[in-house]
Amino acid sequence: MTNRLVSFFQRFNPLTQRNVFILLSILIVAAASLIIVNYLTIKTLSAVRAYTNGESQYSKGEKGAARHLIMYVNTRDETHWEQFKQELNVTFGDSIARVALSQEDGNLEVIKKGFLQGRNHPDDHDDMIWLFRNFGRISFMANAIAIWKEADGIIHREYLLAEEIHTKIKAGHWTRADQDEVISRINSITGLLTAKEQAFSSVLGDASRRINGYLFVANFFFTLIIIGSAIGYGASMIGKIMKSQRELESKNTDLTITNHELDNFVYSASHDLRAPITSLKGLIELANMEDNVAQIKVYLALMQQSLEKQDQFINDIIDFSKNKRVSLQLQEVSLVELIESALNQHRFMQGAEKIKMHTVFGTDKAHSDPLRLSILFNNLISNAIKYSDEKKEQSFLNVETFATDTHHVIIVEDNGIGIRSEDQKYIFDMFFVTQNTNKGSGLGLYIVKEAVDKLGGSIAVESEKNAGSKFIVQIPKNHVVSLEGVAPMDHAK
């Protein structure tokens, strides 16, 4: 389970900074949309409710008016006439508001007064105006308004009929036949209006139910997006934390190893620096006791040998440090020049005069780091001279370069004392020295290996005891910086 969780989070690791930003943006936009959609739908539903309520007031007013008109016709009592007009006024108010709203620059005062007259609650007025103005052309509201307009027209006809009745009654021309006909007409008008009022309610009811449905879908959709983005974001954060924790642990391990290596290095280096000094102290003590000048000269020669060894060791340490600390400087370099210069530097080394040096250059220009390359060539050439075999009639040192499709290959070959096969796998280890010699610091080939690694190349050895050694170095033509091969401090600089 834990493993599946880890691999789940690991899959979120590719989330880059940019992707996380996009995810956050989606989250914010979705949340904002959700708030806006909810606000607007609630406002719409509230306005729809206000209109439904308005319709109910309209309907009550119209029904009341019709009842009073019939009472008036039956009793000819003027009080009913006044009450008829008062009730009908409710529908007139709504009508005034509708007409004003339909105009582009309808006066707000007039509209609100109309709604108030139509017995709509003042708090609802703003929502009602907003819905009319913004949704007036949209199907459901347009339908409702059309029905409303027709109803207003019918009300107008009712009013005209009432005026006619009122005039006739005032004039005393009222007959029994008139009364029957009028009542029938009033009933027919009321019937028509009831139908319109029901249609109006039904349109708004439908709309509000549909809006409810949309609101649910929108809420569901945005909530899903928000939850999805939040989970994605959270997972990527947890993934990042887990990743950085793993990195931290591996760095800690590296650091412990580095510290340990550093301690080892300091003690080994101090031993190797001290060894020639203690030899020197012994030789001085011997020379002090000696009267024979020839013997003293022998001791002096040994002193020089010890000092040269120490000098070489110090040079190796400096190369080692350069190789570690100096960052790669990739540039156009001439392999021929670097190799020639390394050979020239060693021409006067002890034993070099007896060695026949031969070069074959099949490739020259490379894109690489000159410092690493010269460390490499100097060490391989100095080794070939140092470990030449005095028993051989003619010692040689051959350096050959050639190119493959992808690499420059440099071969340094000698017929020196060679390396025992059991030692060959250790020769690139730090402070490893072979048994049969006192000449090495155990650093040279270690530095060579490190330099080759930094150049992204490889080194191999073919050797046989007493026959000679052949080192084959491959340097890539296109250096690809590998993060593993290069120490972190190179990047920090």
Place this chain on the structure above:
Amino acid sequence: MKPKCKFLIVDDNEVDQMVTRTLLKKKLAVEDVSQARTGSEALEWLKVSGDTIGDCLIILLDIQMPEMDGFEFLEAYDEVDESVKHKTTIIMLSSTLDPTDIRRATDHKYVKSLFSKPVPTGLLDELMGAQA
């Protein structure tokens, strides 16, 4: 005068071998000095020349050597015949500054003492006197 001991120098550095050998000869008049370049050579020498030791053998053992270093030699020395070990004194001779090496050397049951190079003949003489 104590009985003359035989010496075995175990050191890969030829200059140091020569210096130690000459100092023993000139300061302590020791003539019978053998040498080995590695721990394994020293073991081989003990195997071959174990019965020619005579009364006593002093091994001057370097720490850092290729192939088999001083400590590896001491481990292998455990297997050496008791009669040889009985007559043998091991003194470590090194230029090390590593505290781990120094502790390992001074704490080791087979190591009589740890000296810094070049061999301090005065101390060596005292040690031999005390032993005899």
